[in-house]
Amino acid sequence: MIDNSHLELMNVAPEGVAVYQTVPYVPGFRVDAGHILQAIEQLEHCALALSAGGMDVIGQAGTPFSFAHDDGLAWARKMQARLEEVAQKPVTMMGLSIIDALKSCGYESVAVASTYYSDDLCARYTRFLDDAGFRVLTLKNWIHQGLLPDRRLLEQPRYWYPNSLAYQSARAVAEESPEADCILLTGGAVHTMDIIAALEADLQKPVITSDSAFFWSLLTKLGVKERLDGWGELLSRLCPQG
Amino acid sequence: MIDNSHLELMNVAPEGVAVYQTVPYVPGFRVDAGHILQAIEQLEHCALALSAGGMDVIGQAGTPFSFAHDDGLAWARKMQARLEEVAQKPVTMMGLSIIDALKSCGYESVAVASTYYSDDLCARYTRFLDDAGFRVLTLKNWIHQGLLPDRRLLEQPRYWYPNSLAYQSARAVAEESPEADCILLTGGAVHTMDIIAALEADLQKPVITSDSAFFWSLLTKLGVKERLDGWGELLSRLCPQG
Numbered sequence: 241m242i243d244n245s246h247l248e249l250m251n252v253a254p255e256g257v258a259v260y261q262t263v264p265y266v267p268g269f270r271v272d273a274g275h276i277l278q279a280i281e282q283l284e285h286c287a288l289a290l291s292a293g294g295m296d297v298i299g300q301a302g303t304p305f306s307f308a309h310d311d312g313l314a315w316a317r318k319m320q321a322r323l324e325e326v327a328q329k330p331v332t333m334m335g336l337s338i339i340d341a342l343k344s345c346g347y348e349s350v351a352v353a354s355t356y357y358s359d360d361l362c363a364r365y366t367r368f369l370d371d372a373g374f375r376v377l378t379l380k381n382w383i384h385q386g387l388l389p390d391r392r393l394l395e396q397p398r399y400w401y402p403n404s405l406a407y408q409s410a411r412a413v414a415e416e417s418p419e420a421d422c423i424l425l426t427g428g429a430v431h432t433m434d435i436i437a438a439l440e441a442d443l444q445k446p447v448i449t450s451d452s453a454f455f456w457s458l459l460t461k462l463g464v465k466e467r468l469d470g471w472g473e474l475l476s477r478l479c480p481q482g
Numbered sequence: 483m484i485d486n487s488h489l490e491l492m493n494v495a496p497e498g499v500a501v502y503q504t505v506p507y508v509p510g511f512r513v514d515a516g517h518i519l520q521a522i523e524q525l526e527h528c529a530l531a532l533s534a535g536g537m538d539v540i541g542q543a544g545t546p547f548s549f550a551h552d553d554g555l556a557w558a559r560k561m562q563a564r565l566e567e568v569a570q571k572p573v574t575m576m577g578l579s580i581i582d583a584l585k586s587c588g589y590e591s592v593a594v595a596s597t598y599y600s601d602d603l604c605a606r607y608t609r610f611l612d613d614a615g616f617r618v619l620t621l622k623n624w625i626h627q628g629l630l631p632d633r634r635l636l637e638q639p640r641y642w643y644p645n646s647l648a649y650q651s652a653r654a655v656a657e658e659s660p661e662a663d664c665i666l667l668t669g670g671a672v673h674t675m676d677i678i679a680a681l682e683a684d685l686q687k688p689v690i691t692s693d694s695a696f697f698w699s700l701l702t703k704l705g706v707k708e709r710l711d712g713w714g715e716l717l718s719r720l721c722p723q724g
Binding site for chain 1: 484502503506510593
């Protein structure tokens with residue numbers, strides 16, 4: 241498995257922030273709970289490598305790593321603490337950063353575009369958000385929404401998906417649940433940073449994506465307080481002057 | 483261990499080239515033959531991870547990986563072929579890319595600034611270049627050159643070194659061996675890309691660094707033929723019109 245978040249973060253972060261990457265290797269990896277649990281076994285090794293390499297903050301990219309385990313939220317919190325203990329550095333797991341971002345903004349209800357997640361991952365994600373105290377008004381993947389014609393398209397490993405699909409799916413869940421405090425657009429293999437501002441303008445509502453929550457958490461832990469414009473409301477909150 | 487080459491390459495490569503990274507982890511890593519041989523044991527795993535992640539070309543950063551083994555050049559060539567077999571993708575080892583770059587330019591003699599390498603690595607590097615058919619007129623590290631006062635400074639793990647040291651050491655070996663066809667400036671932990679053009683102007687002689695040879699090889703294997711200016715003569719050769 242490989243992830244594009246480092247490229248997205250280098251685009252978003254102010255000058256002076258350098259991003260390094262290491263990846264677990266699971267033969268025949270696919271985005272499902274079983275393969276993710278195999279990759280999780282290598283997370284300590286990855287955290288040690290990055291810590292020894294002099295990183296100030298460590299991020300684990302891939303939202304479902306936080307809810308692939310049957311114990312969901314409680315397990316993820318333990319895992320993040322364990323990685324911090326091993327690395328002796330602050331660690332952010334992408335899935336947990338979504339919880340933290342929603343809480344920090346005071347949002348209580350969400351409509352979720354779960355993009356390429358399988359039905360099983362959708363069920364786990366719903367439980368994860370529910371356990372964290374949020375009302376999940378809608379949670380739909382591209383198959384549920386009719387945006388992809390064939391379930392098998394989700395089962396093939398892909399490194400990225402078109403932003404037009406992500407945009408349409410966020411709009412559809414927003415229209416389905418107009419009372420939601422916030423739209424969640426999930427999936428690290430969707431390059432969402434470029435469409436958040438457009439979605440927030442069109443929906444007149446905050447949009448948080450896996451990447452934006454992840455970057456907000458990492459940059460907060462790094463102590464970055466520069467003004468970051470154009471990436472949505474959440475990242476504009478890093479600057480204390482708003 | 484960690485490496486900065488991915489950041490340097492993203493600066494140098496034309497738009498459209500995306501760079502991903504994975505790293506081996508050796509507890510207590512230092513730049514010496516023993517630790518490097520331990521890291522080498524993880525190279526196949528790294529190559530598999532990058533290949534499975536959809537990379538088109540794979541690069542192994544870190545020059546001494548190509549000459550840390552007692553069998554030097556012959557071993558490195560076997561290792562590169564082995565990684566290509568495992569990954570089923572073109573693979574460039576940084577040390578071998580220097581040999582290829584020198585040969586491609588037709589240079590026969592070199593003066594080498596070996597920066598932070600230990601005496602043992604300096605001896606191995608000299609043999610490596612010699613085995614490849616080059617005359618090594620000078621090869622000096624920062625201790626030999628009096629640029630660092632204390633050998634112990636080379637023994638502490640460092641992620642980067644100041645470019646002023648790299649610039650001075652390249653000038654010093656050039657002055658010591660004015661008949662050299664080319665100046666080699668080595669060491670991936672030195673961010674050399676920004677000083678190559680200045681050095682070539684000041685020395686009136688081609689300068690090849692570990693990073694420039696590595697990027698030349700990777701971009702060649704990717705089929706990049708765009709005009710890249712400002713990074714020295716070697717990278718300007720990617721463009722067939724010169």
